[in-house]
Amino acid sequence: MNKQLGFLHNSEKCVGCRGCEMACKNLYQTDISQRWRQVFQIDENAYPLPSRMFISIGCNHCSEPQCMKVCPVGAYTKRDDGIVIHDDNRCIGCRLCVMACPYGRPQFNSVINIVQKCNLCYQRVDKGEKPACVASCVAGALELVQINSSLDAKTGVLKTLPGLPSPSITNPSIRFVGPKQGKQVRRD
Amino acid sequence: MPEKHYHVCPRNCYDTCSIISTTVNGVLVSIEGNPAHDYTKGKLCPKAMNDIQKVYNPSRIRYPMRQRQRFSGNWERMSWDEALDMIAQKIIDSKKHDGNTLSLALNKYSGNFGALHNAMEWLFSGMGPTTRAVGSPCWSAGVDAQTYDFGKFFCSEPREMGHAKLLWLWGVNPAWTAVHQMPIIFDAMDRGSKVICFDTYLSDTAARSHRFIQVKPGTDGLLALAMCKVLCEENLMDDKLYDYTLGLVEFIDYLTNSIDLTEAAEITGVKAEIIRELAIEYGQTCPACIWVGFGLQRYTNGGQTLRAIDALGALAGHIGEKGGGVHYGHFETWKFAGAGLPEQQNRQLNINRFAREALACDKPPLRVLWLSGRNPLAQDADLKHWHRLIQQLELIVINDLFLTKSAQAADIFLPATTHYEHWDLNSSYWHYWVGINEPAINPVGEAKSDLEIAWNLSAKLNRFEKGSCSFPTSGSERETALKQLGPDMLRMLGLNTPEEILDRPIKAKFPPTAWENHEFVTPSKRYEFQSSRALAAGLPALPVFEPALLPSKETPLRLLTPHHSMMINSQSYQDALSDYYDLYINPRLLENYGLKIGETAEIWNEYASLQVKVKVDMSLPEDVVIIYQQAIEQRAQARNALLNSNLSDMGDVAAGGKGLAINETFVSLRKLTPSERSF
Amino acid sequence: MGTMEWPLVLFTVLGETAIGIIFVLWWLDRAEVDPIFYKKAALLSGLLLALALIASLFHLGRPEYAYRAVSHLSTSWLSREILCFLFAAVAWLYFYSQVRQPKGKRRLAAGITSTFGLLGIFSSSMIYVLPRVPAWDSVQTPLFFLLTTGLLGGLTCLVLGRKTLKLSQLQELLLIVFTCVLVSILSFAIYLSMLNTAGMEGMSTVQFLLASPLFWLRVVANWLLPLILLVTYFSKQKTINANLVIMLFIACSIGELLGRALFYLSAVGISITALK
Incomplete structure (x- = not known):
């Protein structure tokens, strides 16, 4: 694999507005139960001061996708650019991928009885456009990047944040710019 | 084939985004931001991005309905004809009974801020003098405060904030309420600007600032005055103040005699040395900008708070400075032409005490209430008064999209259209853009726009009693929207004809920095520390600290x-x-x-x-x-x-x-x- | 916490019982076995296998495409499981045809069927050995599935053959059952103590189990009661009481079904932990 597309999430700039989540829903008009992308607020106890920090997580298009490994019908494929695509037509709804993914991203849609997930808007990416979540991020906190050693070598780029499962399970294609905390002159 | 249409998000929100919708075979399939808009830059917030779900939501009301008994939830579908007959008959009867139209009341506000949503007001104006909710639950104290200080309520183009080297976000949480401002703030931070956030709690914005200063609620005005005093003591005042301000000496006197830093620290909860440090930094940094939110003026001393912060900006010489200023909002781009109806001698009730004041109305009492773009049973104070008023009213009509909390009290529900189903014209109270809103799809179900409802009811009224409503009985929505751009607005937007706005949203041709040449529009044409208009309104002429209400023992x-x-x-x-x-x-x-x-x-x-x-x-x-x-x-x-x-x-x-x-x-x-x- | 996966509980437990029966038949066939018992047991194993396969379909969102499930053998244990079970089902047809013939090669056929079956059960257990789920990601999972096979296979044969099998055969079967129960108890104790140190998710599985009345019911039905009955029996070594066999069968069946249901229910996967 020479390429691996993935996300760079800036937790300093992410204000937790859920714009990325809703952009995805707006484009695909997914069922209410489906949250292919989801914004989580990091537990405050992870930081020395009260915090308001968020992570936006869609499919991480992992280098070692557990979903793809366990799928009995071969519904998952990993493209040369690293995007992990789920073929809804092949899926038989066994939900094993749902059990296998630590990020909860493949989701069973009980209306059509199959699993669905984020395919990184590959049709848009193929046209040179950004995925809907990235394109919609008002604060500029979510980017589509090549995950490689030169990205990992940059200072401030982290492989995980508090509350996320260990990256060793699937080797996810997401990196973070960690939150910073300012001074707080509080009354408490 | 997919079709594209322009829209403007009509929510009561700073950002007022420019939207482009995509429809296929007359069905909305997705929406996106309009990249030609230099403030919203083709990006939308999550609220707007749920619009398609909202438009086609199964719980959206698609037909006129009548509720047999209020709060029973026992709704029956009726035709528009029946519904309008009932309303018109009640209006004519009330008018006959009282000999005037004052028993008819309209309570309208910001459910949809489009200019054509004033149609309900036009309809009521067409009927004669009626009872109206006036004012705003939102920003009134601050609007008046800035009017006293600058002469009118205006602020710099919001992108100008990016030039500030020091940015004070005072009681404002753009991360949640004006998210398009965040990239401007982040860019400034990336370029080395310092951001300080003053608030009563750690907001999402405060958590991302370099420094968060927690202020005791209702004491922001005193904090600003204490900092004004530091500016005087440290000689950090603009040395040209005598050229363009009024009442500087009196104001400095007030600061010297009445403001004590130790006491201010005690009251505001911010230590004296921090007050001093902040003031010095603000006085020494150029440009330095303050953005004041709406929350800190929602106090009994809210107007004074704004005046004190304005005074701080003025004293340090940051008013009229590129990248400086005290931002609050504006309504310069809201000068729509209206419907050309005569001004009526309406009975005006403060929207914030509507129920209380309505109950006190006599000769005639209120009989009919029309709620438009309002949900008072969820949003107003004095809910006990509201429930008493509801018992007194003979007919309650609401036009809305959903069965809201307030709709539960209504007798008749009229289904309204969304901004994907009607023409409209929208301005922002923050940036300078004005845009047309086109319909992209046919109204869902039997929904009608406010304008169409107004025309239809006027037609009914005139059929029942000729001449009983002077508002037109039909027309073109598109033409009515374009007509809102009168000569003033056209000049402001640099347009020759209103039709030009159909091509794209337009940004008003204001200089980006408010008050850049210190040309104020107060009676003295100066920045007024001392305002004769404030004095005339029964207020202190100077910005002063008046304590807000404090918790009591019983309610701590x-x-x-x-x-x-x-x-x-x-x-x-x-x-x-x-x-x-x-x-x-x-x-x-x-x-x-x-x-x-x-x-x-x-x-x-x-x-x-x-x-x-x-x-x-x-x-x-x-x-x-x-x-x-x-x-x-x-x-x-x-x-x-x-x-x-x-x-x-x-x-x-x-x-x-x-x-x-x-x-x-x-x-x-x-x-x-x-x-x-x-x- | 996981969910109560009834189709999967039935599929795995019934399938394991079926294969267990065939395996026991193969084992007993070293010596002479009562032909009527053998036939009954063989038929029952086929019935259970069919029921199991049907039950598994109810787990799928789109059962009509179940056939596709064998198409990812390279990495998916689920594909391997389905393939092995399908082979086992075909082998069973061969096995039964041999059983019906007086001189059929039933021992060979039973051997083939149980080999496919055991491979299927092993694959079935490996499906759950997921790095995301500490409660499943251990050797305990295949052990648990194989123990169910031995225990319920042995007990079913005991019940069917309680009047016709020789005492030595019955004692042999009881010994298998006793071994399964003992290994089950010991391995589960080790599993629980190790799980309790395997991070937050493992601990919450342990806490869930210890707080669940279903688990304590399982402890009694699957372990305590069989242990008491078997220890009492082995200490006295009298003739085999039919009631003992039936009591053991009922208790262990309930215990194993509960055990499997809890296996799914108590699964806590590693996931994103955040506020709200």
Whole structure:
């Protein structure tokens, strides 16, 4: 694999507005139960001061996708650019991928009885456009990047944040710019 | 083939985004931001991005309906003809009975801020003098304050903030309420600007600032005055102030004689040395910008607070400075042409005390109430008065999209269109853009635009009694929208014909920096520390500190109810509604009251009591609790039952009436026994 | 916490019982076995296998495409499981045809069927050995599935052959059952103590189990009661009481079904932990 597309999430700039989540829903008009992308607020106890920090997580298009490994019908494929695509037509709804993914991203849609997930808007990416979540991020906190050693070598780029499962399970294609905390002159 | 249409998000929100919709075979399939808009830059917030779900939502009301008994939920479908007949008949009967039209009342506000949503007002103006809700629940005190100081209510183009080297975000949480400002702030931070956030609680914006200063609620004005005093002491005042301000000497006298830093530190909760440090930094940094939010003027001293902050900006010489200034809002781009109807001698009731004042109306009492773009039973104070008023009213009509809390009280529900189904024209109270809103799809079900409802009702009234309404009985929505761009607006936008706005949204041709040449429009043409208009309105001429209301022994906790990123007032986009409100408290209060996280507790005051689920916010002080705006099941009790209609100190001059001092709501907290808990 | 996966509980437990029966038949066939018992047991194993396969379909969102499930053998244990079970089902047809013939090669056929079956059960257990789920990601999972096979296979044969099998055969079967129960108890104790140190998710599985009345019911039905009955029996070594066999069968069946249901229910996967 020479390429691996993935996300760079800036937790300093992410204000937790859920714009990325809703952009995805707006484009695909997914069922209410489906949250292919989801914004989580990091537990405050992870930081020395009260915090308001968020992570936006869609499919991480992992280098070692557990979903793809366990799928009995071969519904998952990993493209040369690293995007992990789920073929809804092949899926038989066994939900094993749902059990296998630590990020909860493949989701069973009980209306059509199959699993669905984020395919990184590959049709848009193929046209040179950004995925809907990235394109919609008002604060500029979510980017589509090549995950490689030169990205990992940059200072401030982290492989995980508090509350996320260990990256060793699937080797996810997401990196973070960690939150910073300012001074707080509080009354408490 | 996919078709594209222009829209403007009509929510009561700073950003007022330019939207492009895509329809296929007359069905909306997706929306996106308009990249040609230099403020919203092709990006939309999550509320807008739920619009398609909203337009086609199964719970949206698609037909006119009648409720046999108020609050029964026993709705029956009726035809438009029947509905309008009923309303028109009632109007004619009331008029006959009273000999005038004052018993007819309209309470309209910001459910949809499009210019054609004034159609309901035009309709009522066409009927004669009626009773109207006037003023604003939102920003009145600040609007008047800035009018006293600068002569009119105006602020710099919001992107100018990016030039500031020092940016003070005072009581404003753009991360939640004006998210398109965040990239401007982040870019400034990336270029080395310093951002300081003043607030009563650690907001999302505060958490991302270099420094968060926690101020005791209602004391921001004193904090600003104390900093003014430091500027005087440290000789950091603009040396040209005598050229363009009025009352500087008197103001300095007031600061010298009446403001004491130690006392200010005690009252505001910000240490004297920090006040000094902040003031010096503000005085020494150019450009330095302050953005004041709406929350800090929702106090009985709210107008004075704004005047004090304006004065701080002026004293340091930051007014009229590129990248400086005191930003609050503006309504310069809202000068729509209207319907050309004669001004009526309306009976004007302050929107914030509407029910209270309506109950006091006599000769004639209110008989008919029309609610448009309003949800007072969820959003207003004085809910007990509202329920008394509802009992008195003979007919309540509401036009809306959904069966809101207030619709439960209505007799007739008229289905309204969304901004994807009608023509409109929208301006922002923050940036300078004005845009046309085109219909992209046919109205869903039998929904009608406000303008069409107004025409149809006028036609009915005239059929029943010729000449009973001077508002037109038909017309073209598109033409009416374009007509709103009168000569003033065309000049402002640099257009030759109104039709040019059909091509794209237009930005008003204002200089980007407000008051750049210190050409103020006050009576003295100067920045007025000392305002004769304020004096004439019965207020102190100078910005002064007047204490806000404080918690009492019986109700020791101040209840703040800030906006949430998922809501615009009672408009939400959440799929799952909760049965209860979450109350955020300091962890020590949890101990003091013997409560556990997630436990049901009761808050109450003299107006109501409310059961809530307790959650912890480590940043809250012990005398403040928060319930954010929250989407809640219709059957659940409205949080606003706890609210009394205390008014702010200003609002009568430019805002149409005094504002609501919503942040002066005090409650007591109590642990409940398991049998008392209702959830 | 996981969910109660009834289709999967039935599929795995019934399938394991079926294969267990065939395996026991193969084992007993070293010496002479009562032909009527053998036939009954063989038929029952086929019936259970069919029921199991049908039950598994109810787990799928789109059962009509179940056939596709064998198409990812390279990495998916689920594909391997289905393939092995399908082979086992075909082998069973061959096995039964041999059983019906007086001189059929039933021992060979039973051997083939149980080999496919055991491979299927092993694959079936390996499906759950997921790095995301500490409660499943251990050797305990295949052991648990194989023990069910031995225990319920042995007990079913005991019940069917309680009047016709020789005492030595019955004692042999009881010994298998006793071994399965003992190994089950010991391995579960080790599993629980190790799980309790395997991070937050493992601990919450342990806490869930210890707090669940279903688990304590399983402890009694699957372990305590069989242990008491078997220890009492082995200490006295009298003739085999039919009631003992039936009591053991009922208790262990309930215990194993509960055990499997709890296996799914108590699964806590590693996931994103955040506020709200």
